[in-house]
Amino acid sequence: xxxxxxxxxxxxxxxxxxxxxxxxxxxxxxxxxxxxxxxxxxxxxxxxxxxxxxxxxxxxxxxxxxxxxxxxxxxxxxxxxxxxxxxxxxxxxxxxxxxxxxxxxxxxxxxxxxxxxxxxxxxxxxxxxxxxxxxxxxxxxxxxxxxxxxxxxxxxxxxxxxxxxxxxxxxxxxxxxxxxxxxxxxxxxxxxxxxxxxxxxxxxxxxxxxxxxxxxxxxxxxxxxxxxxxxxxxxxxxxxxxxxxxxxx
Amino acid sequence: xxxxxxxxxxxxxxxxxxxxxxxxxxxxxxxxxxxxxxxxxxxxxxxxxxxxxxxxxxxxxxxxxxxxxxxxxxxxxxxxxxxxxxxxxxxxxxxxxxxxxxxxxxxxxxxxxxxxxxxxxxxxxxxxxxxxxxxxxxxxxxxxxxxxxxxxxxxxxxxxxxxxxxxxxxxxxxxxxxxxxxxxxxxxxxxxxxxxxxxxxxxxxxxxxxxxxxxxxxxxxxxxxxxxxxxxxxxxxxxxxxxxxxxxxxxxxxxxxxxxxxxxxxxxxxxxxxxxxxxxxxxxxxxxxxxxxxxxxxxxxxxx
Numbered sequence: 320x321x322x323x324x325x326x327x328x329x330x331x332x333x334x335x336x337x338x339x340x341x342x343x344x345x346x347x348x349x350x351x352x353x354x355x356x357x358x359x360x361x362x363x364x365x366x367x368x369x370x371x372x373x374x375x376x377x378x379x380x381x382x383x384x385x386x387x388x389x390x391x392x393x394x395x396x397x398x399x400x401x402x403x404x405x406x407x408x409x410x411x412x413x414x415x416x417x418x419x420x421x422x423x424x425x426x427x428x429x430x431x432x433x434x435x436x437x438x439x440x441x442x443x444x445x446x447x448x449x450x451x452x453x454x455x456x457x458x459x460x461x462x463x464x465x466x467x468x469x470x471x472x473x474x475x476x477x478x479x480x481x482x483x484x485x486x487x488x489x490x491x492x493x494x495x496x497x498x499x500x501x502x503x504x505x506x507x508x509x510x511x512x513x514x515x516x517x518x519x520x521x522x523x524x525x526x527x528x529x530x531x532x533x534x535x536x537x538x539x540x541x542x543x544x545x546x547x548x549x550x551x552x553x554x555x556x557x558x559x560x561x562x563x564x565x566x567x568x
Numbered sequence: 569x570x571x572x573x574x575x576x577x578x579x580x581x582x583x584x585x586x587x588x589x590x591x592x593x594x595x596x597x598x599x600x601x602x603x604x605x606x607x608x609x610x611x612x613x614x615x616x617x618x619x620x621x622x623x624x625x626x627x628x629x630x631x632x633x634x635x636x637x638x639x640x641x642x643x644x645x646x647x648x649x650x651x652x653x654x655x656x657x658x659x660x661x662x663x664x665x666x667x668x669x670x671x672x673x674x675x676x677x678x679x680x681x682x683x684x685x686x687x688x689x690x691x692x693x694x695x696x697x698x699x700x701x702x703x704x705x706x707x708x709x710x711x712x713x714x715x716x717x718x719x720x721x722x723x724x725x726x727x728x729x730x731x732x733x734x735x736x737x738x739x740x741x742x743x744x745x746x747x748x749x750x751x752x753x754x755x756x757x758x759x760x761x762x763x764x765x766x767x768x769x770x771x772x773x774x775x776x777x778x779x780x781x782x783x784x785x786x787x788x789x790x791x792x793x794x795x796x797x798x799x800x801x802x803x804x805x806x807x808x809x810x811x812x813x814x815x816x817x818x819x820x821x822x823x824x825x826x827x828x829x830x831x832x833x834x835x836x837x838x839x840x841x842x843x844x845x846x847x848x849x850x851x852x853x854x855x856x857x858x859x860x861x862x863x864x865x866x867x868x869x870x871x872x
Contacts, residue, residue: 328640328669328670328671328672329670331669331670332666332667332669335662335665335666335669336658336666339657339658339659339662339663339665339666340655340657340658341657402655402657405655405656406650406652406655407649407650408653408654408655410618410620410650410653411649411654411667411710412667413618413619413620414618414641414642414645414649415641415642415667415670415671416670416671417618417619417635417636417638417641418636567615567620567621567622568615568620568621
């Protein structure tokens with residue numbers, strides 16, 4: 320049995336489908352604009368006020384804009400997949416690419432590649448632009464952990480987009496997926512806070528941000544934290560794959 | 569080539585069977601009308617054929633292969649399932665390009681089908697600005713993209729203006745004349761009778777008829793003759809002796825049910841009754857269809 324891997328024509332088709340939808344394309348642009356923009360504005364406003372003004376961990380603080388950029392990444396992943404559930408558009412797609420696994424892997428790959436590319440560029444520009452305003456507290460590009468944090472920022476944004484895409488495929492609805500993800504990511508860690516002990520560290524966003532901390536936190540190191548986040552995204556993607564393979568459309 | 573084979577196809581949703589042990593073939597070179605009231609199982613059958621829904625049992629194949637096993641199906645099968653299915657946010661051209669590219673069809677095919685379906689001028693507009701008729705044309709353009717040998721069209725005349733309906737009728741007949749297999753579903757009898765050579769009729773998910781248009785009409789309607797005569801009283805009496813009845817129709821015409829023009833003509837000649845006009849009245853598809861579904865309804869009502 321051959322595995323239905325993505326093919327160049329199907330990947331190309333998925334690229335056309337993403338770039339031809341204004342909302343999806345803008346969400347991708349917003350990943351960059353929000354992360355870099357918020358970081359730069361915040362750093363310019365308070366960055367050199369005092370040490371730790373942007374957060375206790377100076378390396379993580381260099382990616383403060385990610386708080387907003389990740390929402391755009393969720394919106395990108397969700398809307399890129401949700402277009403298939405719009406008035407049964409999936410029927411058109413499957414009438415052209417009947418192998419559902421091939422279709423699913425192609426779409427997911429295209430979402431991954433685009434969000435990773437934009438994420439990596441956003442990570443680099445965010446760090447460099449933000450540090451311009453940090454005055455005496457600026458971190459050198461070559462300092463400990465910076466390269467890992469910049470690379471990790473792109474992966475983090477990609478994993479956010481994939482988490483949303485997988486959940487959208489499962490629920491067949493981007494609004495439902497975002498209604499679950501955004502509160503979980505923006506609010507839950509603050510509400511539950513330290514009460515849950517170290518468990519909050521295992522939430523997808525908290526775990527993933529370990530890669531941008533100087534030394535990780537709690538049980539999780541930078542890479543193990545990102546690994547935990549990858550498991551969350553992988554779970555959503557596997558769930559989405561089952562849903563796409565099994566259901567009538 | 570291009571033969572659609574439906575074998576014992578069944579799709580159950582809970583205890584209801586949308587499609588119930590359906591078996592028929594759709595052959596190339598003719599337009600097959602797929603008839604039945606809304607909810608008869610036409611769309612479900614098409615979705616099963618395209619592998620979009622999973623059958624509860626039975627098979628639906630094209631040239632002996634399941635649709636889902638085709639690598640680049642647009643070259644073999646073009647389908648219009650739902651004119652609303654194109655995402656409103658995309659331009660018509662991008663919608664078609666996304667489909668074409670996935671099956672390695674050249675970009676010029678997009679322009680060709682836009683031209684062929686008469687929407688080339690609005691190819692750069694977003695689909696949400698399209699009327700239902702334009703969306704139907706876009707759906708047909710998508711079905712024609714790969715120049716397929718098999719076309720499955722679900723209610724393609726929905727929302728089309730009279731000019732569009734004539735256009736699609738000609739298109740279907742052209743495609744069939746080129747040796748393609750064309751399956752067109754409709755619940756509109758008048759439309760189907762002008763388009764189809766062959767009929768597959770469904771009712772409540774079951775096959776009610778699978779025969780040529782002519783045989784269907786002959787089998788499911790009673791013969792009727794229209795006659796104009798100078799002496800209706802004598803003709804009526806003569807018919808009465810044979811157990812036939814002369815019924816007064818509009819504008820001085822009379823009709824006789826259950827008889828042929830040949831029979832009435834001979835009778836009138838023997839009796840020396842002057843006949844001014846004598847025609848076999850061909851029943852419409854609609855009458856034949858209603859005749860069939862009425863008898864089917866009785867059958868299902870009588871069943872325990």
